Structures are given as structure tokens and as C-alpha cells.
Amino acid sequence: MRLTKYTDYAMRLMIYLGSRPPGLSSIREISDKFEISQNHMMKVVQDLANAQFLEAVRGRNGGIRLARAANEINLGALLRHTEELSDLIDCQGCRIAPACTLPTVLSEATAAFVAVFDKYTLADLVERRSALGPLLGFGAEHYGEDSIL
Amino acid sequence: MRLTKYTDYAMRLMIYLGSRPPGLSSIREISDKFEISQNHMMKVVQDLANAQFLEAVRGRNGGIRLARAANEINLGALLRHTEELSDLIDCQGCRIAPACTLPTVLSEATAAFVAVFDKYTLADLVERRSALGPLLGFGAEHYGEDSIL
Numbered sequence: 340m341r342l343t344k345y346t347d348y349a350m351r352l353m354i355y356l357g358s359r360p361p362g363l364s365s366i367r368e369i370s371d372k373f374e375i376s377q378n379h380m381m382k383v384v385q386d387l388a389n390a391q392f393l394e395a396v397r398g399r400n401g402g403i404r405l406a407r408a409a410n411e412i413n414l415g416a417l418l419r420h421t422e423e424l425s426d427l428i429d430c431q432g433c434r435i436a437p438a439c440t441l442p443t444v445l446s447e448a449t450a451a452f453v454a455v456f457d458k459y460t461l462a463d464l465v466e467r468r469s470a471l472g473p474l475l476g477f478g479a480e481h482y483g484e485d486s487i488l
Numbered sequence: 489m490r491l492t493k494y495t496d497y498a499m500r501l502m503i504y505l506g507s508r509p510p511g512l513s514s515i516r517e518i519s520d521k522f523e524i525s526q527n528h529m530m531k532v533v534q535d536l537a538n539a540q541f542l543e544a545v546r547g548r549n550g551g552i553r554l555a556r557a558a559n560e561i562n563l564g565a566l567l568r569h570t571e572e573l574s575d576l577i578d579c580q581g582c583r584i585a586p587a588c589t590l591p592t593v594l595s596e597a598t599a600a601f602v603a604v605f606d607k608y609t610l611a612d613l614v615e616r617r618s619a620l621g622p623l624l625g626f627g628a629e630h631y632g633e634d635s636i637l
Contacts, residue, residue: 347577373582428499429496434624435503444604448600448602449601451603452489463589464589467587474587
């Protein structure tokens with residue numbers, strides 16, 4: 340069982356934005372950090388901006404940031420947006436499809452899967468920010484003197 | 489989110505064996521019905537026979553059948569056997585892997601997914617045998633006069 344690369348990139352992007360010190364990030368910076376092509380990352384950014392998970396600030400000093408606080412970004416909502424959750428098996432052309440009950444079991448199982456994501460927000464993924472930060476090249480100084488990290 | 493073709497074929501094979509009238513089936517017959525290559529189906533059969541989900545009877549009049557009654561074949565056990573359930577996202581090479589908590593959410597969600605399968609047996613997938621049978625080319629006469637179908 341696999342999630343798509345698309346969800347993978349979206350999760351990395353959101354974790355990056357949720358871990359970084361306040362401010363704007365560039366797509367190039369995030370692509371570089373994760374060694375993902377800028378083209379791919381651009382598509383994910385545009386899509387997540389359209390869906391209002393993140394916000395793009397235009398202009399010379401522009402960049403992207405989370406559209407709201409990490410604890411207000413539900414992971415189930417994010418997963419439902421990035422992942423196709425209705426076709427875990429391709430039944431097209433299968434001769435028993437009209438009478439098969441496997442899709443019912445699959446959709447019950449998928450609902451249980453997403454329900455776990457629904458319990459969490461992006462804040463849960465970045466709670467170890469003090470450990471994530473250095474891995475992403477954010478030095479302690481970036482968090483400012485008031486930082487509790 | 490997708491299950492592998494391997495799980496897909498294994499499920500079709502088990503549904504076929506659970507739907508058919510008592511007796512043995514050949515791999516060719518099943519491959520033909522589902523339009524799946526005999527080579528692929530052979531691998532699934534060998535693997536599921538080794539794992540004792542089905543039984544292969546050798547010899548000229550040989551064939552395969554379920555290793556036990558459909559209601560004794562748990563779908564969670566079958567899924568755990570056919571599907572890799574530990575790597576829904578490929579974290580290899582990701583720089584935040586040492587501090588990332590997404591794998592924890594993923595494994596909790598996967599456990600919830602499999603727990604749904606655990607509630608069902610193959611009997612639940614073939615309960616509509618009277619509808620499945622004709623789709624697989626089993627005429628009513630195959631079920632015998634005593635059939636309740």
C-alpha cells in the first residue's frame with residue numbers, strides 16, 4: 340500500500356513551512372532542501388495555495404507561508420485533498436465488479452485510515468521543531484531570543 | 489492510495505475459489521476468467537499455497553481449492569500476507585526522516601485500515617455467490633439440486 344509522491348511532497352512542504360521560523364519561504368529553497376524538482380514543487384504549491392492550505396505572497400520579496408496556524412491545519416483535510424481515496428484497487432474491466440463486495444470493505448477501511456489523520460493537525464507533525472529545524476538548516480538563532488525551543 | 493496488483497489478483501483468486509461449486513480449479517481457468525496472465529496468477533497461487541490460504545492438489549486431475557472454509561479465511565491475515573504495509577511513503581533519503589513524526593501517524597492509520605479487514609472473512613466477499621457465480625460462468629446447475637442458492 341502506497342501513498343502518491345504528490346502526498347509525500349505536500350506533507351514535506353507543509354512540515355517545512357510549519358517548522359521554519361516566521362517569514363516567507365521560496366519554492367527553490369524548499370526544493371533544494373528536499374532534493375525535489377522545482378517543477379514538481381511548484382505544482383504542489385499552486386494546488387495547496389488554491390486550496391488555501393498555504394498562502395503565496397507575490398512580488399520581489401514574496402514567498403509562501405502557511406495560510407493559518409499549524410494547529411488549524413487538519414491532516415485529514417490535507418490528505419483528502421492530495422490523495423485519491425476511492426480507487427484502492429482498479430476494478431475497471433473486472434468481470435465480477437457488478438457483484439463484488441470488496442469495494443465496500445475497502446471503503447470502510449479507507450474511512451478508518453483517514454479518521455486517524457483527522458485526529459491530527461500539522462502542529463503534531465512539527466512538534467519536534469527543535470529537532471526538525473537543524474535538519475532543515477534553521478539554526479537556533481532563527482527562532483529568536485524569545486523562542487521556547 | 490493504492491493496493492498492489494498482487495493483492496488485487498490474490499483477492500480475485502480467493503473470491504473465485506470461494507464462489508465456485510465444490511471441486512478443483514485450474515490456474516488457466518482462473519487466468520482466463522480474469523484476463524490475467526497465467527504467469528502472474530501462477531506466482532500468486534504458489535505464494536498463497538505456501539502460506540496455506542489455498543491447497544494445490546497435484547496430478548493429472550489436480551487443481552487448486554481453498555485450504556479451509558471461506559469463513560475461516562480472515563481478510564486481515566490475507567492482506568497482511570499480500571501487501572507491504574510498512575512503507576506508505578518512501579522516507580529514504582529524506583533529510584527530516586530522523587525527526588519526522590509522519591511515519592507514526594501513517595502506521596496508526598494503517599493499523600486502523602487493517603483492523604477493518606480483520607473483521608471480515610472470505611465468506612463475506614462471496615456471500616453474493618448467486619450473483620458472482622453467473623459472472624464467473626458457473627451456471628445454477630453447478631451448484632447441485634441441494635444448493636440453497
